[in-house]
Amino acid sequence: MAADAEALEQVRTIGEQYKYGFVTDIEADFAPKGLNEDIVRFISKKKEEPEWMLEWRLKAYRHWLTMEEPKWQKPQYPEIDFQDSYYYAAPKTGDKPKSLDEVDPQLLEVYEKLGIPLREQEVLAGVEGAPAVAVDAVFDSVSVATTYKAKLEEQGIIFCSISEAVREHPELVKQYLGSVVPYSDNYYATLNSAVFTDGSFVYIPKGKRCPMELSTYFRINAENTGQFERTLIIADEGSYVSYLEGCTAPQRDENQLHAAVVELVTLDDAEIKYSTVQNWYPGDEDGKGGIYNFVTKRAACRGKNSKVSWTQVETGSAITWKYPSCILQGDNSVGEFYSVAITNNAQLADTGTKMIHIGKNTRSRIISKGISAGKADQTYRGLVRIQRGANGARNYTQCDSLLIGDKCGAHTIPYIESQNPSAQVEHEATTSRIGEDQLFYCRQRGMDEEEAVALIVNGFCKEVLQTLPMEFAVEAQKLVGISLEGSVG
Amino acid sequence: MALLEIKNLHATVDDKPILNGLDLTIGGGEVHAIMGPNGSGKSTLSYVLSGRDGYEVTGGEVLFDGKNLLEMEADERAREGVFLAFQYPVEIPGVTSITFLRTAVNAVRQHHGESPFDAMDFVKYIREKAAGLNVSDDMLKRAVNTGFSGGEKKRMEILQMAALDPKLAILDETDSGLDIDALKVVAEGVNAMRSDERGLLVITHYQRLLDYIVPDHVHVLAKGRIVKSGGKELAHELEESGYAEFLEDAA
Ligand SMILES: Nc1ncnc2c1ncn2[C@@H]1O[C@H](COP(=O)(O)OP(=O)(O)O)[C@@H](O)[C@H]1O
Ligand SMILES: [Mg+2]
Numbered sequence: 001m002a003a004d005a006e007a008l009e010q011v012r013t014i015g016e017q018y019k020y021g022f023v024t025d026i027e028a029d030f031a032p033k034g035l036n037e038d039i040v041r042f043i044s045k046k047k048e049e050p051e052w053m054l055e056w057r058l059k060a061y062r063h064w065l066t067m068e069e070p071k072w073q074k075p076q077y078p079e080i081d082f083q084d085s086y087y088y089a090a091p092k093t094g095d096k097p098k099s100l101d102e103v104d105p106q107l108l109e110v111y112e113k114l115g116i117p118l119r120e121q122e123v124l125a126g127v128e129g130a131p132a133v134a135v136d137a138v139f140d141s142v143s144v145a146t147t148y149k150a151k152l153e154e155q156g157i158i159f160c161s162i163s164e165a166v167r168e169h170p171e172l173v174k175q176y177l178g179s180v181v182p183y184s185d186n187y188y189a190t191l192n193s194a195v196f197t198d199g200s201f202v203y204i205p206k207g208k209r210c211p212m213e214l215s216t217y218f219r220i221n222a223e224n225t226g227q228f229e230r231t232l233i234i235a236d237e238g239s240y241v242s243y244l245e246g247c248t249a250p251q252r253d254e255n256q257l258h259a260a261v262v263e264l265v266t267l268d269d270a271e272i273k274y275s276t277v278q279n280w281y282p283g284d285e286d287g288k289g290g291i292y293n294f295v296t297k298r299a300a301c302r303g304k305n306s307k308v309s310w311t312q313v314e315t316g317s318a319i320t321w322k323y324p325s326c327i328l329q330g331d332n333s334v335g336e337f338y339s340v341a342i343t344n345n346a347q348l349a350d351t352g353t354k355m356i357h358i359g360k361n362t363r364s365r366i367i368s369k370g371i372s373a374g375k376a377d378q379t380y381r382g383l384v385r386i387q388r389g390a391n392g393a394r395n396y397t398q399c400d401s402l403l404i405g406d407k408c409g410a411h412t413i414p415y416i417e418s419q420n421p422s423a424q425v426e427h428e429a430t431t432s433r434i435g436e437d438q439l440f441y442c443r444q445r446g447m448d449e450e451e452a453v454a455l456i457v458n459g460f461c462k463e464v465l466q467t468l469p470m471e472f473a474v475e476a477q478k479l480v481g482i483s484l485e486g487s488v489g
Numbered sequence: 490m491a492l493l494e495i496k497n498l499h500a501t502v503d504d505k506p507i508l509n510g511l512d513l514t515i516g517g518g519e520v521h522a523i524m525g526p527n528g529s530g531k532s533t534l535s536y537v538l539s540g541r542d543g544y545e546v547t548g549g550e551v552l553f554d555g556k557n558l559l560e561m562e563a564d565e566r567a568r569e570g571v572f573l574a575f576q577y578p579v580e581i582p583g584v585t586s587i588t589f590l591r592t593a594v595n596a597v598r599q600h601h602g603e604s605p606f607d608a609m610d611f612v613k614y615i616r617e618k619a620a621g622l623n624v625s626d627d628m629l630k631r632a633v634n635t636g637f638s639g640g641e642k643k644r645m646e647i648l649q650m651a652a653l654d655p656k657l658a659i660l661d662e663t664d665s666g667l668d669i670d671a672l673k674v675v676a677e678g679v680n681a682m683r684s685d686e687r688g689l690l691v692i693t694h695y696q697r698l699l700d701y702i703v704p705d706h707v708h709v710l711a712k713g714r715i716v717k718s719g720g721k722e723l724a725h726e727l728e729e730s731g732y733a734e735f736l737e738d739a740a
C-alpha cells in the first residue's frame with residue numbers, strides 16, 4: 001500500500017519525536033465504516049460467536065443508543081463521530097498460525113521496533129531456554145500469536161483471546177462476562193460491550209500459581225479504527241496470577257479512540273496482580289493526533305482474603321481517562337492501586353481509583369504519583385467508600401504531584417464516604433516542583449538536563465515502579481525518561 | 490598554561506553585583522584556599538565557575554585548560570572536569586546514591602569516549618573508592634543525601650569527587666558542620682586526590698580545615714575581589730586578626 005509506505009517515510013523523519021511511531025502495511029480486513037446493528041452482527045459473525053453472545057452485544061448496543069456521552073470529567077475533547085470509524089479490522093493472515101514460525105515476519109518486526117525486551121523477543125522467537133513470559137500478541141484487534149499455551153494448559157490455566165474463550169469456554173464466559181462491569185455500566189463500557197473485537201481471557205484454576213507473567217502487547221494499527229478490547233481474568237480459589245499489558249501506537253493525524261474494558265474476579269484466597277505500561281501516541285506538541293484512552297477497569301474481590309493489585313504507568317495518549325477500581329466484597333480482602341501518570345506538552349489525564357469496602361476488615365492502599373510538564377494538566381480523582389457492614393475497614397491514600405515548569409497543572413480530588421464508624425481512612429497529598437537545586441546538582445555531576453529530569457522523576461516514582469515485575473520495571477524507567485524529553489529548558 | 494585563569498571577573502545575582510573584578514590563576518597540582526567573611530561572594534564564585542543558572546557574568550573571562558569556560562553549559566563543564574563539592578549537598582529522594590554516582594560517572598566516561606560501566610563493574614569501582622572514605626554499602630543504597638548526617642553528606646561529596654576524577658575541584662565550606670573526626674576523614678580523602686595535574690580550590694571561612702588540607706596559596710576575598718594573597722601562613726594571620734580590616738572601606 002503506497003499510502004502506508006509514505007506514512008512510514010514520514011514517521012521515519014519524525015524519528016526522534018516519537019520513537020515508537022511507525023506503520024506497518026499489513027492489509028486490514030475492514031468492516032464497513034459506521035455503527036449500527038448490522039455491524040454488531042458482522043463482528044459477532046466474524047468471531048463465530050454463539051447466539052447468546054450476539055444477543056448480549058445487541059442488548060448493549062440498544063442501551064448505548066439511549067445513553068449520553070459523559071461530560072463530568074476534567075479533560076474535554078471534540079465530539080467523536082461514531083459513524084466515522086471502523087469497528088472491525090483484522091490482519092489478513094488467513095488461519096491462525098500453529099507456531100511462531102508461521103507468524104508473519106512483519107509482525108515480529110513490529111515487536112522489534114516496539115522495543116519489546118530481548119527476553120520476550122526470545123520467547124517470541126522460540127529460543128531454547130528463553131524465560132517463561134507468555135505473550136498473547138494482539139495485533140490490531142485479533143490475537144495472532146499465543147505462546148506457551150501448552151505449558152499453561154498442563155496446569156489447567158486458560159490464556160487465550162476473548163473470542164476464543166467465547167467459543168471454547170462458553171460456560172466461564174457466560175458466568176463472568178459483564179459480572180463486574182455490566183453492559184449498562186457507562187457510555188464507553190456499553191459501547192465496548194456491543195462491539196468489542198478482542199482482548200484476553202485468563203482462568204487460573206483452584207490452588208494454581210501461574211508459573212509465569214502473562215503479558216499482552218496491544219497495538220493500534222489501522223487508521224480510524226477504534227480499539228475495543230475486552231479482558232476478563234478469573235482467579236479461582238487460592239490461585240495467583242500476574243498479568244501485564246503494554247502498548248504503543250503509530251504516528252497518526254486523527255484522534256483514535258480506545259475504550260477497553262477489563263474485568264477481574266478473585267475468589268477466596270486468590271490474588272491478581274495487574275500491571276499496565278501505557279505508552280500510546282500522545283499527539284504532537286499541541287496534542288493533535290493523539291490517542292483517547294477511555295478505559296473501564298474494575299476488579300471484584302469476591303472471596304475472603306482475596307487480593308487485587310493494580311499498577312499502572314501511564315505516559316501516553318492525548319487524553320487518559322480511567323479509574324482501575326476494586327470492589328472489596330470478601331471479608332479481609334485487599335485492594336491496591338499504584339499509579340504513575342506522566343503528562344507532557346498538551347496531554348490531559350483524569351485518573352485515579354475507586355475502592356469500595358463492603359466486607360469486614362477489608363483494606364485498601366492507594367499510591368498515586370502524578371507528573372505534569374509542558375502545558376499538560378492532570379487530575380487525580382479517587383473514591384474511597386466504606387459501606388455500612390465493612391467493620392474494621394482501612395484505607396491509606398497518598399497522592400503526590402510533581403510539576404515541571406509553570407504552565408502545567410495538577411489537581412487532587414479525593415472523595416471519601418464512610419458509613420461505618422469503625423473504619424480508618426487516611427489521606428495524604430503533596431504537590432512539589434522539580435527543584436532547580438536538584439537539577440543543578442545533577443548537571444554539576446555531568447548529567448545533561450534530560451538525564452537529570454529522568455533520574456529525579458524516577459526517584460519520585462520509585463514506590464510505584466518497584467511494584468512492577470522486574471523486567472518491566474526497567475522498561476518503565478526508560479519510558480519515564482522518554483516521556484519527559486524536552487520538558488525543561 | 491595554567492589550569493584555571495580568572496581575569497577581572499564581574500558577576501551579578503538578581504542584578505546585584507557580587508563579584509567585582511576578581512583575578513585568580515590556578516596551576517595544575519596547586520591547592521589554593523579562598524577565605525573571606527560571610528557574604529563576601531565565595532559561594533557565588535563557585536557557582537559562577539560551575540555555571541549555575543541565575544549567576545550572570547557581566548565582565549571578564551575564565552579560561553579552563555585554555556578553553557572559554559563561560560561559554561559552556563553547567564553539565565558540559567562538569568564533563569570537562571570541573572567539580573563542585575556543595576556547601577549544602579542536595580537531597581534526591583528515591584534515587585539511590587549508587588545509581589546517582591553511576592549515572593554521573595557514565596556521563597563523564599561517555600563524554601571522553603569511554604564505555605559506560607555496567608552495574609556489576611561499577612560496584613567494584615565504587616567500593617574501592619568508598620572504603621577510604623568510610624562510605625558503607627548501606628550508605629550507597631540509601632537515597633542521595635536523604636536523611637544523611639552532616640558528615641555523611643560531606644563524605645558523599647568527596648566520594649563523588651573521587652569517582653569523577655576531575656581536573657579542578659572546588660570545595661565550598663566542606664568543613665562546615667563537621668566535628669574534628671569527620672573533618673579528618675574528609676581531609677584525608679581530599680589529600681588522597683592531590684596530584685600533579687589536579688587543581689584544588691578550597692573555600693573556607695575558618696583556618697581549621699587548612700591544618701589538614703595544607704594549601705600552597707591563600708587568598709582573601711572581600712566585597713567580590715581578592716584583596717590579599719599569600720602563603721599558608723596567611724591563614725594563621727587571619728585566624729588571629731579576623732576579617733575586620735577587609736570590611737572597612739578599602740578605597
Ligand atoms: N541566590 C541569591 N539571590 C540573591 N542574593 C544572593 C544569592 N546568592 C547570594 N546572594 C548574595 O550574594 C552575596 C554573596 O553571597 P555568597 O556568595 O553566598 O557569600 P559567601 O559564600 O562568601 O558567604 C551575599 O550578599 C548574598 O546575600
Ligand atoms: Mg558560602
